[in-house]
Amino acid sequence: MYTNVHIPENGEAITIENGLLRVPNHPIIPFIEGDGIGVDVTPAMLMVVDAAVSKAYGSDRQIHWMEVYAGEKATQIYDSETWLPEETLEVFKQFKVGIKGPLTTPVGGGMRSLNVALRQVLDLYVCQRPVQWFTGVPTPVKKPSEVNMVVFRENSEDIYSGIEYQAGSEQAQKLISFLQSEMGVNNIRFTDLCGVGIKPVSKEGSQRLVRKAIQYAIDHDRASVTLVHKGNIMKYTEGAFKEWGYELAKEEFSAQLLNGGPWYKIENPKNGREIIIKDVIADSMLQQMLLRPAEYDVIATLNLNGDYLSDALSAQVGGIGIAPGANIGEKIAIFEATHGTAPKYAGLNKVNPSSVILSAEMMLRHMGWVEAADLLLKGISGAINAKTVTYDFERLMEGATLVTCSQFGECIIENM
């Protein structure tokens, strides 16, 4: 059925029945190794997850990994022009849950992001990135334990839509002329060589993201949902995101004004506790999360803000080496590290594999395999407490033992 993807014989596909994920005891999980440090972190992740599943369930459960291709490896397996094979997309549609390493995107030209393409083509509209401190991880802030936020980043719209035209191109000139002659725009300062980008933000796209963020707060007993936007400047995109977010909170979750406004509150139907729905302008949020992190919990924001916020927040808990993530749609979920391909470290067996391992922890929880997920957390905490860590932590930690990427994986297993 597939050309270069070999379906494991003894595994079964995860399916969706009556809207719920049905996970067999021997699920087939597709994975993309990833470019750059993908060759280092992905094998470590596979090894650690297999060990956790085996420890949790013995021979009753096992993941049957199935490699699918994207990025440079796809060009080697398929042909030099094929970066994201059609069958990779088909596999994710068929098998529902997958995981990936990072993929390279050239800067300033060349092809558009494969990571973004996967999210858009498969409509994985939630990018969920939890940011939490593990005791003992060295960080630049004084109270990293106060950071416990979950970023819900809109993953399908905003300037990541890729509607962008190069300065001097016929399309850019045409668009500028249209804006001037038809739309009354008279403040594009240097029209001769001017790139143009368009930022689509829809009501439906904004509200489905905010709905997931509020539902997460309800399901996980969180204290607040903060809508982060730059609506003072981008009124009809970022500002509309905020308005539509509050509107949804009122219409679907019966939000009421909090102390006369401007913020709102809802009652958690599961336990009666109050969840505050508030908003903060994005630049202010960047200082708030450093100065007053304990006041923020679930964050709902647009694509670019979410990209910036998730890297900045991860620095507060030790860096992107330990920041996981997931791209989630109605039916399909692909888990992935927050970091990129870190090309200078590629193949050196040096970097921290925790980001993709914690992404796998999210994946196991999504599958309902909570015992294995808990073992991954226990293993990572244990390895950090034993101060056997990769270079990124070792350079900031007194008395630590430096280990390689794969050795860190082994330390995690020893500490499960």
Ligand SMILES: NC(=O)C1=CN([C@@H]2O[C@H](COP(=O)(O)OP(=O)(O)OC[C@H]3O[C@@H](n4cnc5c(N)ncnc54)[C@H](OP(=O)(O)O)[C@@H]3O)[C@@H](O)[C@H]2O)C=CC1
């Ligand atoms: N989802 C994805 O696939 C993503 C892909 N990318 C792509 O990756 C490429 C490189 O992007 P770049 O901006 O350099 O960002 P990277 O995240 O790849 O690397 C930036 C820095 O972060 C640190 N870092 C990254 N990963 C780890 C890790 N596992 N362990 C420890 N430290 C880590 C390193 O810091 P130090 O130098 O201090 O050691 C590294 O130099 C680009 O092509 C970009 O488009 C970027 C982000 C996400």
Ligand SMILES: O=C(O)CCC(=O)C(=O)O
């Ligand atoms: O797709 C890329 O190359 C970068 C994406 C990114 O930075 C992210 O999703 O966090």
Ligand SMILES: [Mg+2]
């Ligand atoms: Mg990013």
